[in-house]
Amino acid sequence: MTEAETKPARRSIGATRNPASQEAILQAAEAVLLENGLSGFSIEAVARRARAGKPTIYRWWPSQAALLLDVYHCRKKVDFNFPDKGNVRDDLRAYLKGLLATWQGTSGAIFRCVVAKAQGEPEAFAALSAYMAERRLQSRRLVEKAQERGEVRADVRPELVTEMLSSFAWGRLLTERLDISDEEVDAVIDTVLAGIVPRPAG
Amino acid sequence: MTEAETKPARRSIGATRNPASQEAILQAAEAVLLENGLSGFSIEAVARRARAGKPTIYRWWPSQAALLLDVYHCRKKVDFNFPDKGNVRDDLRAYLKGLLATWQGTSGAIFRCVVAKAQGEPEAFAALSAYMAERRLQSRRLVEKAQERGEVRADVRPELVTEMLSSFAWGRLLTERLDISDEEVDAVIDTVLAGIVPRPAG
Amino acid sequence: MTEAETKPARRSIGATRNPASQEAILQAAEAVLLENGLSGFSIEAVARRARAGKPTIYRWWPSQAALLLDVYHCRKKVDFNFPDKGNVRDDLRAYLKGLLATWQGTSGAIFRCVVAKAQGEPEAFAALSAYMAERRLQSRRLVEKAQERGEVRADVRPELVTEMLSSFAWGRLLTERLDISDEEVDAVIDTVLAGIVPRPAG
């Protein structure tokens, strides 16, 4: 940004997308969002900050929501590695704690905005839905592997398990109560776990 | 609404709030929200529909969010009765199914908007927080009573139990996946239940 | 303008047009037009200069052209008094010289823009047409009175006479050759006059 604001200004690099502009816009979008919040987030503000023309933004992102989601994707790119610690308890705990930890920073502020936007704009909703569907596919593997290992009963629906955890994290994110003790996390994990482990023989 | 649109227009009834205006505005707000969605919800649109002046709205509701929340409160007034069926399983099932069922109608659409607004506007967030705190107080009783009956272990945090269920419902509401089978509801309830019932002696 | 730029800012004076805004906008429009020319004349520039919102301008003037024409009308309000000097020659001379003189100032610059706009925008054209039609009605009286006095033949079409003079002035305005000697004016007047006075008996 600082560069963007002081440097002589980017130009076209021919009939092809200018990555410098793209990056400047994403950075500006993130900065505007974090400084002014969702209600202060506008394409105009981003364009001003990025020293970019509005049409340049609309050329590559069809809507505010698309830009928002792109910011989220780019920023959290490395965040989510679905852990494989060898046992369910540790895997699920890492999954939930990872979610909560990630959202405590910048990513959380952005994702809240994405979820909020999705409640009013169909295209934002579609984008979020697609993202969530993909996430569900990834996270269900976590439980499936536990089932293969015999740690989790076969009649358990894998998605439901991770959904219970991620929903819990969503709830905390959207009500700004992410700051949660390890004991509480363990309590949640243990509760879920008790319901999905194989039943004792008796 | 139809009345509001055709009738000659209300006037002041003196130096006191006109309940007819208040009601017309709430009705118009609900109608606008349901017809046009959150993105089409504006004070101007409500004023137009209610045949009310904008200052009349701003006089009684400090912000869009306040109006929204008021609509939600007025509409769901009778909805939530915390059940007392004598055993935890039925109580929790009724609690979760009640939430999901309520939100499948008008209330859900409105509540989604409230949650969304809260992500961008501090006053909306405060209003939602206050509401949620109250809800948590009410719903924890449900678990506490079960603990008194010995159905639930004493070391279980009551709020955490209902939060897991209500978070699950939030997640479904915000991703438009409220249409859920009884089997899934049971799976969720059973999972949670397994984690909170007294442990077998062995 | 100077006032408008420094004063604390106008507000609404209720559900009625604010004449101060109207005046500020007209003044700003004239100033912008004279300083930046037609190509630099934009509603945005006028709004900025008048410290007015764009919607306020669009509320009262449907188009750039309407605003332009209004500026012209307001500014030249007192200019055109059709003379009645008792004889045709002096009347026509006063008519033509008045046109040329008026247009040598601000009014001319504005009217050129109005004519130019009219060549591209139907609504501007309509506005100009209406104005010209009214002008023709007024100016034909000049010749009709001369006909009543017997100074001009009855078979002469009154409009055609004044049109020849006003067209001449248009031509000079649009090619920036308004600076014309009295001899040339007299030559034009005498030429026209020779063609419309009663024919000698022989």
Add this chain to the structure above:
Amino acid sequence: MTEAETKPARRSIGATRNPASQEAILQAAEAVLLENGLSGFSIEAVARRARAGKPTIYRWWPSQAALLLDVYHCRKKVDFNFPDKGNVRDDLRAYLKGLLATWQGTSGAIFRCVVAKAQGEPEAFAALSAYMAERRLQSRRLVEKAQERGEVRADVRPELVTEMLSSFAWGRLLTERLDISDEEVDAVIDTVLAGIVPRPAG
């Protein structure tokens, strides 16, 4: 045009101007102007229609106005032949009727735009001025020849005579009143003529 729109696209013919592009651009410019009017006339629209790159247009025409004037020149190339019918009356009548007739077609629409553009852009004005100066030189010959034949008084300024006629035509063009009867044309011609023929001895 049709060709331009369907053909696969011209390419460079090496380090030299491609006449096919030039012609395609002029044709496209004329078509755009006639179909969409001056307000719809843009370099982008012309480039789209001609399947040409914008830089190609800017390379050869410095401005919209230059392109416009070039279109006018190319199209009316053959139109104006100054008649020599042997007597002033017929010559002047042919001159005026020629002007009116020419402008009733495509040329008129284009010339209106040129005049309009000239009111806002100095370069367009310069181009129009140069063109008009040349026209005046040509048309004054018409009157000078009549003076040589003794049909017109020697003290008459030749330019003024043709200017009165051409101004009249300009006025009609710019107010879309070119559809004029022969009687009116004759009235104008006779009026001018009466003022310039030799005075009767008495």
Add this chain to the structure above:
DNA sequence: TACTAAGCGAGACGGTACGTCCCGTCTTGTC
């Protein structure tokens, strides 16, 4: 009974942002 004070509808006000179109400049790869 008259006066006052507040609520009412209406809608204009200065603004901000929207999403689109065009400007004139640029760079790329092809011919």
Add this chain to the structure above:
DNA sequence: GACAAGACGGGACGTACCGTCTCGCTTAGTA
């Protein structure tokens, strides 16, 4: 080095709402 293509920063377009204001009215409560 000219060409088609098209991205770039920029600016104006005309519209929708924002939240504030003033108007003229109506009426309840006070004096």
